[in-house]
Structure formats: C-alpha cells, structure tokens
Amino acid sequence: MTAKGATDDARLGELAAELAGKASYATGARPFPRPVGDEECSALAAALAAQVDLGTAARARVASESGFTIACREGCNACCEVMVMVYRPEALAIARFLDRPENAAARAAFLAAYRPWRVAVGDAPERLTDRFVAGDPVGYDALHLLQFRRRVLCAFNHEGRCTIYPVRPLGCRNALALDTHELCAADHPSGRAPAALAFVPLDRFMQSATKVLRAAHNANRPSEERHRQESVCVAVHRITGD
Numbered sequence: 292m293t294a295k296g297a298t299d300d301a302r303l304g305e306l307a308a309e310l311a312g313k314a315s316y317a318t319g320a321r322p323f324p325r326p327v328g329d330e331e332c333s334a335l336a337a338a339l340a341a342q343v344d345l346g347t348a349a350r351a352r353v354a355s356e357s358g359f360t361i362a363c364r365e366g367c368n369a370c371c372e373v374m375v376m377v378y379r380p381e382a383l384a385i386a387r388f389l390d391r392p393e394n395a396a397a398r399a400a401f402l403a404a405y406r407p408w409r410v411a412v413g414d415a416p417e418r419l420t421d422r423f424v425a426g427d428p429v430g431y432d433a434l435h436l437l438q439f440r441r442r443v444l445c446a447f448n449h450e451g452r453c454t455i456y457p458v459r460p461l462g463c464r465n466a467l468a469l470d471t472h473e474l475c476a477a478d479h480p481s482g483r484a485p486a487a488l489a490f491v492p493l494d495r496f497m498q499s500a501t502k503v504l505r506a507a508h509n510a511n512r513p514s515e516e517r518h519r520q521e522s523v524c525v526a527v528h529r530i531t532g533d
C-alpha cells in the first residue's frame with residue numbers, strides 16, 4: 292500500500308468511527324457536525340465493502356472447516372430477485388463505477404434494463420421507501436416479501452451476471468445459501484428458506500456498517516431526504532441522470 296493509500300484508509304477509518312460514534316447520527320436525532328461529501332461517501336462505501344469481503348472470506352473458511360458447502364457460485368443469480376435497498380453512499384459508489392469509460396457496457400446494459408424493470412416493479416420502490424421512512428418494519432417486510440414473490444430480476448443483472456459486481460451493495464456481498472441455491476427463489480414448493488450460517492463477527496460488522504452508511508447518508512443529504520433508504524436501481528438511475 293502507498294503512503295497516500297494508508298493515509299486515505301486511516302482518514303476513512305476515522306470518519307467511519309466518528310459516524311458510528313453516536314447512534315443519533317444514524318437515527319437523525321442529532322446532526323453530524325459537518326457535511327459528508329459525495330467523494331467521501333463513495334470512498335466510505337468502498338472501504339466497508341472491502342471489510343465485508345474479508346468477513347465473507349473468513350466465513351467461507353469456517354464453513355469449509357465445519358463441513359458445510361456454500362452453494363453461491365459465479366453466474367448464480369437466484370437471490371437477484373430481492374429488491375435491494377441502499378443508502379446514498381452505496382448508490383454513489385455504483386454511479387461512479389458506471390461513469391468510468393471502461394464500464395460503458397455495464398452502464399448501457401443498466402440503462403436498457405431500467406425501463407422494463409421500472410414498469411415491472413411499479414411503485415413498489417417508493418412504497419418500500421415510505422414504509423422505511425415511516426418506521427414501519429412490519430409493513431416494510433411484508434411489502435418486501437410481496438415484491439420478492441413477483442420475481443423481477445434486478446436491473447443490474449445482465450444475462451445472469453451482476454454488471455456492477457466489484458461495487459455491488461453490502462447486502463448482495465453478504466448473501467449466502469448453504470448446500471443448494473434451489474431454495475433461494477421466492478415460494479419454493481417446500482416452503483423452506485435457504486440454510487444460512489451465523490457468523491457473529493460478520494453479522495456484527497454488517498450491523499455497524501449499515502449504521503455508518505445511514506449516518507453518512509444523513510450527513511450528505513438535506514434534512515428532507517434523511518433516512519431515505521432506496522432501491523439501488525432507482526437511486527443509481529437518479530444519480531446517473533439518464
């Protein structure tokens with residue numbers, strides 16, 4: 292790592308610690324002392340994603356040593372019918388990725404897929420955001436499940452693969468099915484859900500990373516947009532401006 296890279300990592304670590312320092316920064320009860328800009332938000336999302344990747348690798352080692360088989364494989368998109376919700380830092384990181392010339396094909400594939408995706412999902416993204424902002428976890432979960440059962444593939448999935456794989460949201464990175472992916476789709480006839488593996492260090496990190504992202508979102512957006520967890524497709528489409 293270069294000296295600048297180490298400095299940037301240290302600075303982002305300090306920012307994450309500050310954002311996590313008070314629960315009220317995430318809930319919005321107390322404003323973060325300074326605005327957090329788009330660049331900082333994007334870098335923060337990337338740093339947290341790198342930490343999650345370390346956690347999922349450690350979980351995979353534990354699973355293997357315990358005799359479990361992780362069913363998730365490249366090209367498997369069984370979980371990409373979930374409507375993934377994000378805060379602005381993750382949306383910014385994806386939008387920046389799509390802005391790079393080398394990712395023009397990924398950007399074009401997303402823009403082509405977005406309109407039919409939007410027609411298929413209707414106003415479900417906005418209703419999910421409304422339930423989240425209203426603090427209604429029961430209504431939110433029910434709507435989320437309903438949407439999952441409609442089996443609409445994420446607009447970032449092109450021909451079975453994630454076009455934004457290096458910058459995919461933390462929730463996608465953390466997805467896991469043991470033994471088989473057959474139970475990942477909604478409404479499997481058996482009624483069973485895929486077997487998961489509790490891995491406390493990663494589970495705890497995911498909780499704290501979500502708080503950091505929420506606090507960064509609140510510090511980045513004007514007050515009326517605080518807490519607006521959104522569909523990743525909607526949020527990125529708005530930022531890319533197409």
Ligand code: SF4
Pocket residue numbers: 368370371372373375445446447448449452453454455456459460463523
């Ligand atoms: S962002 Fe990528 S991994 Fe996540 S649901 Fe969409 S296509 Fe699948």
